[in-house]
């Protein structure tokens with residue numbers, strides 16, 4: 186048994202030509218143990234999909250090495266392909282005019298499954314993932330949630346030793362997302378069928394599913410540990426959630442105040458409230474912030490100390506939240 | 517080795533099955549795909565009759581109209597296919613699977629051939645019934661040989677195009693468009709190529725359809741034999757032996773280039 190089922194060393198990937206180069210990955214080294222559910226957590230453009238594409242042999246690294254199941258993704262691509270599968274959220278490969286089970290049968294042939302075995306497997310997966318009643322429906326007529334169930338089923342047809350899930354619950358309703366998460370956890374942990382690499386920008390998803398999480402930003406891994414350990418490290422850093430009744434104000438001054446480790450803001454147009462999450466070196470900093478908000482004539486609705494979440498881990502590392510990181514990326 | 521062959525044959529068969537199943541599920545499409553070519557072909561027959569062209573021209577046009585169905589299939593369902601597969605996310609799934617990409621192309625070609633044959637037979641039958649085509653055929657085996665060589669050469673060209681367009685987005689679509697009309701003209705589907713200026717004839721000779729059509733017409737309408745069309749046979753065989761390996765090389769090359777430049781699964785470019 187390989188200790189690390191997936192291993193990358195100093196992966197670098199750039200896109201574009203001379204004057205317009207994007208460094209999507211900047212020296213990524215990760216190790217994933219066999220049987221683990223490993224998460225890549227980071228904002229838009231962090232490089233998550235790029236890592237998955239390299240590991241699934243769809244993209245070559247600019248430099249560095251990557252191995253899956255002991256095989257080099259560059260030099261032994263076909264051996265890697267034998268033991269993996271990929272499910273990307275928000276996408277439904279297949280042919281709309283064919284039914285769900287016809288599509289799944291087709292995809293099973295890409296792995297050479299004998300038809301009888303394939304049909305048995307498809308039947309089981311449609312039952313397990315609750316879409317048996319749509320088995321004979323044309324794919325084009327399925328709703329997003331059921332298309333995504335079909336995609337996950339497709340990804341499991343070949344019993345991959347290594348399953349790549351790129352934002353598997355993107356755009357799904359809460360219940361379907363929950364259903365798919367539970368299924369994947371069962372598949373990897375209870376039935377011990379394989380190893381999973383999952384990318385997401387939902388904190389709760391990473392927290393619920395992953396044995397270990399790597400936090401990625403601008404193509405660099407900033408931290409990598411179990412969700413508990415990552416949050417544990419924040420115990421010494423008090424965190425407060427401050428609700429302010431303004432969604433227009435510029436709160437960037439908070440980040441520059443002494444003793445502030447990081448700050449994220451979530452503006453809600455419906456309620457007209459901005460929720461600030463502030464991480465500080467000590468509690469005294471919070472009273473400084475309160476008086477500063479007062480000076481700025483901003484009305485504070487509430488202030489509570491909170492338990493750390495994975496987002497706080499990110500704020501701690503980067504100094505701001507996902508949303509602000511993404512705003513900057515889009516600007 | 518053998519496992520690999522079996523796997524790839526399964527893949528080709530499955531891709532063929534998808535084509536045939538998907539392509540014939542909507543009866544209305546089927547009718548339209550048979551009816552429109554018959555209409556086009558009729559227009560040319562009436563034109564030649566008005567011009568008092570020799571009676572063989574009717575046969576030429578009916579056969580041209582039938583064979584052009586295969587060319588249209590090669591353009592739209594081979595050349596531009598990877599573009600659609602990319603947009604739907606299927607290409608990504610093919611590429612992460614441990615299969616030969618040629619197996620996918622082979623399946624697409626065979627499936628396209630089966631579907632088009634269904635339509636071509638209808639077009640041919642309609643043409644013969646409506647216009648009373650004067651056939652004069654004494655070497656049916658030669659006719660079949662000519663037909664199959666033409667088809668293999670055409671689909672081999674389709675495979676090459678598909679490979680070249682692996683990385684390109686909508687250009688593939690425009691290019692397919694670009695190739696459609698001129699080929700009607702150049703390949704002599706509806707006009708005799710011998711009436712074209714020399715440089716156009718030269719251009720036409722790069723299209724396997726030109727040689728195939730000429731050969732088939734000679735054998736089926738003008739009652740010629742293998743002794744008269746051996747050059748056509750030879751040229752088609754050369755086409756096949758050049759195009760097939762070339763498309764494999766092109767496919768590998770484009771896949772690698774795509775992986776290097778990061779364009780392989782990039783959408784909407």
Ligand SMILES: Nc1ncnc2c1ncn2[C@@H]1O[C@H](COP(=O)(O)OP(=O)(O)OP(=O)(O)O)[C@@H](O)[C@H]1O
Pocket residue numbers: 200201207208209227228229230231232233234235236386777778779782
């Ligand atoms: N094929 C490509 N060509 C050019 N640039 C690319 C390509 N793929 C990714 N990039 C760039 O590389 C960076 C990382 O992209 P990547 O898709 O890996 O991010 P991500 O973490 O998956 O983001 P998201 O959460 O939005 O999916 C981005 O700046 C992106 O624009």
Ligand SMILES: [Mg+2]
Pocket residue numbers: 233234235351
């Ligand atoms: Mg992504």
